[in-house]
Amino acid sequence: MNQDILVKAIDVTKNYGHFRALDKVSLDVARGEVSCIIGPSGSGKSTLLRCINLLERMDGGAIWVNDELIGYRREGNNLHEFSDAEISRQRRRIGMVFQRFNLFPHKTAVENIIEGPVQVLGEPVKEARQRALALLERVGLADKANHYPSELSGGQQQRVAIARAMGMRPDLILFDEPTSALDPELVSEVLDVMKDLAASGMTMIVVTHELGFARNVANTVTFMETGKVVETGLASEVLSAPRSARTAEFIKAVHS
Amino acid sequence: MNVASLSSPRADSKYEIAHLKLVPKRHVGRMVTAAVVLVLLATLVRAFSVGQIEWSYVRDFLFAPAILDGLVNTLLMTVAAMGLGIVLGVLIAIMRISGNPVLSSIAIAYVWIFRGAPALLQLMLWFNLALIFPTMGIPGLFEVRTVDVMTPFVAAVLGLGISQGAYTSEVVRSGLLSVDSGQYEAARTIGMTQMMMLRRIVLPQAMRVMVPPVGNEVIGMVKLTSLASVIQYSEILHNAQIIYFANTRVLELLLVASFWYLAVVSVLSIGQHYIERYFGRGSKSIRSSM
Numbered sequence: 100m101n102q103d104i105l106v107k108a109i110d111v112t113k114n115y116g117h118f119r120a121l122d123k124v125s126l127d128v129a130r131g132e133v134s135c136i137i138g139p140s141g142s143g144k145s146t147l148l149r150c151i152n153l154l155e156r157m158d159g160g161a162i163w164v165n166d167e168l169i170g171y172r173r174e175g176n177n178l179h180e181f182s183d184a185e186i187s188r189q190r191r192r193i194g195m196v197f198q199r200f201n202l203f204p205h206k207t208a209v210e211n212i213i214e215g216p217v218q219v220l221g222e223p224v225k226e227a228r229q230r231a232l233a234l235l236e237r238v239g240l241a242d243k244a245n246h247y248p249s250e251l252s253g254g255q256q257q258r259v260a261i262a263r264a265m266g267m268r269p270d271l272i273l274f275d276e277p278t279s280a281l282d283p284e285l286v287s288e289v290l291d292v293m294k295d296l297a298a299s300g301m302t303m304i305v306v307t308h309e310l311g312f313a314r315n316v317a318n319t320v321t322f323m324e325t326g327k328v329v330e331t332g333l334a335s336e337v338l339s340a341p342r343s344a345r346t347a348e349f350i351k352a353v354h355s
Numbered sequence: 356m357n358v359a360s361l362s363s364p365r366a367d368s369k370y371e372i373a374h375l376k377l378v379p380k381r382h383v384g385r386m387v388t389a390a391v392v393l394v395l396l397a398t399l400v401r402a403f404s405v406g407q408i409e410w411s412y413v414r415d416f417l418f419a420p421a422i423l424d425g426l427v428n429t430l431l432m433t434v435a436a437m438g439l440g441i442v443l444g445v446l447i448a449i450m451r452i453s454g455n456p457v458l459s460s461i462a463i464a465y466v467w468i469f470r471g472a473p474a475l476l477q478l479m480l481w482f483n484l485a486l487i488f489p490t491m492g493i494p495g496l497f498e499v500r501t502v503d504v505m506t507p508f509v510a511a512v513l514g515l516g517i518s519q520g521a522y523t524s525e526v527v528r529s530g531l532l533s534v535d536s537g538q539y540e541a542a543r544t545i546g547m548t549q550m551m552m553l554r555r556i557v558l559p560q561a562m563r564v565m566v567p568p569v570g571n572e573v574i575g576m577v578k579l580t581s582l583a584s585v586i587q588y589s590e591i592l593h594n595a596q597i598i599y600f601a602n603t604r605v606l607e608l609l610l611v612a613s614f615w616y617l618a619v620v621s622v623l624s625i626g627q628h629y630i631e632r633y634f635g636r637g638s639k640s641i642r643s644s645m
Contacts, residue, residue, distance in 0.1 A: 154540055183549055191546035201541035205559050205637045215545035218555055247637035267545055 105130040105165060105271060105302050106151065112159030113146055113326075120146045122326040123160065128271070128304055128319075133297045135313040135334065136306045138323035139349065144306040147323070148273045151304070152193040153186050164193060165270055191219060194264030194272035198280050200256040202248040208235060208259045209244040212266040220267070227266075234262040238292045254285030258292050271302035278309055310353055314338050322346045412607035417614065421598060425591030426615050432511055432580040432590055437573050439516025444523025449553065451528055462524070469521035475582050478514030481505060482586040511583035519576060526568045530561030562634040570627035574620050591615055 106128040113121040121143045128134045136144045149155040151162055153170050162169040169189060171178040181189070202211050212231035216222040222230075235241050238258040240251075248256050257277055264272045274293065278286045290312050297303055297316050307313060313320050313334055320338055321331040322345075330343045341347045416422055451462035469477070485501035492498035534557050542552040584593035595608040 152544055154543065187543075187546045187548045190544055193544070195541075195544040197537060197541065199537055201535075201537035203538065203541065203556055203560075205563075205634075207637075214555065215547075218551060219546040249638060263545070 103129045105132075106304065107163045108147070108151070108160065109162075110160035111147065111150055111157050111162060113143070113150060113155060114158050119326050121150070121157075121160075124323070124326070124328055125160075126321060126328070126331070128302060130302055131300045132318045133303045133305065133316055134319045134321065135317040136304065136321045136323060137308070137310065137313060137349070137353075138329075141325075142323040143326040144323050145275050146326075148195075148275050148304060148306055151273060152190050152195055154195075164189070187219070191215075191267055192270045194267055194269035196257070196260050196264050196272060196274045196277050198276040200248070200253070200260045200280070202256055202260055202263070204248050207245050207247055208240065208251070208262075211248070211259060212263045215263070215267045231262070231266055234265055235259070237295070238262050239288070252285060253281045254288045257281065257289045261289075261292055261296065265296070265301075271304065272296070274303060274305040274307070276306050276308070278307070308353060310338060310350065322349065324349075408610070409604065409607055412602075412604045413610050413614075416595075416598065416604075416608060416611045419598070421594045422591060422611055422615070425589060425594035425612075426619075428588065429577065429580050429590040429592075429615075430619065432508070432515070432583060432588065433573070433577050435508075435512045436515035436519060436580065437576045439512060440519025440523045440572070440576070441569070443517065443520025444525075444527045445558075447520060447524035448527035448531060451524065452531060466521045466524055469518045472518070474515060474518045474579060475585065477518050478511055478582055478586060481513045482507065482510035484510075507583065507586045507588035510586055511580070511588050515576065515579055515582070519572065519579075523569065523572060526565055526572070527561070529568075530563075530565035531557060533564040534560045559634065563631075563638065566627065566631050566634055570623070570630070573627075574623055577619050577623070578616060 104127050106126065108124060108126040110123040110125060111121050112119070112123055124143065124147055126134070126147070136147065138144050146155055150157050151164065151169065156170070161171075167189065168178075170181050170186065172181060172185070173179075202208075203214065206214060209228060209231045212234060213222075213224065213227040216227040216230070217224055232241065232244060235244050238261060240255055240258055240262070243251060243255060243259075248259070251259065261272075261277075277293070278289050281289065286309070290309060293303070293305070293312070294316050305312075305317070317334040319331065320334045322329045322337060322341070322343070324345060330337055330341060330346045332342075337346065338350060341350065447462045447465055450458040451466075453459060482505060484505050488501050490498050491501050491504065538556055538560065539552065542556040547555065580590050581592040583590050584596065587593070589597075591612050595612045599605045599608040
């Protein structure tokens with residue numbers, strides 16, 4: 100496998116009963132790359148993201164992150180399903196930012212960030228705290244360290260959530276429509292943080308409707324519809340000169 | 356209305372009301388009902404004061420050693436039975452929501468059986484266990500006589516605790532269900548294992564929902580321990596009974612016991628307030644938004 104490929108998905112298939120949410124989806128994401136996945140709702144974008152960190156189980160296909168098969172251990176001709184503990188170990192390397200933030204409401208901003216490093220990675224509290232404060236500084240919320248999520252705006256909560264994902268020092272971060280639940284005036288503060296993160300070389304897979312962000316920040320863009328990849332390529336090419344008529348139609352509909 | 360009348364307000368005094376005296380509304384109905392209730396209450400107080408209650412007995416026995424011993428035993432039983440109830444409740448609730456069909460079926464059966472039989476009956480079942488199992492233990496390893504193990508205390512803790520566990524498991528389960536699925540997912544994505552997620556993220560949030568009903572159950576348990584008097588456990592009611600069998604001051608001693616139950620429940624209610632405040636951290640209080 101190519102050394103530069105961090106995430107490799109091959110023929111990923113996922114069914115919900117008779118509904119095929121993902122139909123043989125393949126995707127390559129290089130290390131340090133920002134990859135945006137766009138498409139209408141129900142196209143399977145979020146499901147693909149959730150398969151990468153095993154929030155959903157695949158029914159077919161396979162995903163490798165960092166050359167490690169996700170969810171299974173290969174022994175000879177057998178694939179052994181991972182145990183709860185092994186899955187947790189793999190998830191530590193993959194951060195995730197949710198549409199609805201999902202901060203822990205009973206913990207302050209800084210406690211949200213140190214929870215993983217301290218409890219899961221066993222980092223000393225003092226060290227984790229220092230790192231968390233630096234991360235909050237980086238997302239522009241140094242003064243909100245001791246605030247509870249309920250005391251923060253949506254945009255601030257999402258920035259804390261990004262800092263929480265970064266706190267685990269992941270190989271990549273998955274963003275599941277990170278700005279869709281935000282009031283319009285709060286979108287840009289979150290996108291700015293993501294832009295900064297991209298510039299620092301973090302590998303990011305971003306499911307989004309923000310085509311402006313995709314155009315300016317993403318390296319590659321993938322357009323999905325009804326569980327299939329319709330088109331994938333360099334961001335500038337897919338967004339400016341799409342090969343598929345469906346892609347062009349979607350981009351036009353979002354812009355109008 | 357023409358311009359002239361506007362410029363000279365005196366012309367139409369109908370709209371000039373600022374100088375009038377405000378007479379508040381009279382709550383006649385409210386005053387009548389309050390008066391009736393107060394009269395009834397006064398009658399009740401009078402009935403008790405002229406009734407043949409020897410208040411000196413109430414006063415003398417309030418701090419009698421036998422009563423205070425009984426109080427300590429009541430508290431001990433409350434803590435032990437409720438402790439067992441909460442441990443079983445959490446365990447059964449987790450079994451119920453686990454993906455394991457055997458465990459969840461057992462949990463459902465547990466709630467069905469132990470919520471279905473009266474607590475008093477369960478207590479007596481445990482106490483009389485020796486009738487069907489004269490000895491218990493692991494064959495070849497150790498063996499004890501059941502009557503030696505099944506003291507009134509043990510029988511009462513098992514009877515009350517196990518039936519409480521059935522109720523508490525439903526409270527815990529509703530608490531677990533109240534936590535948003537996004538919280539489970541967020542905990543998983545930072546690499547938490549199932550147990551860590553329950554302990555660090557889910558249960559602390561579920562506690563907010565669980566504390567008021569569990570507080571209710573603790574208060575219920577304080578009073579439920581009086582059932583143990585039936586199997587000769589010397590809690591406060593049992594001891595009060597022993598005293599009034601000797602001195603025939605039945606009502607006086609029942610009042611002594613009531614006083615202590617009320618005192619314990621009052622202290623617990625205050626404690627509950629502080630526990631709720633602790634687990635409510637980070638959430639906006641309902642009261643402040645009303």
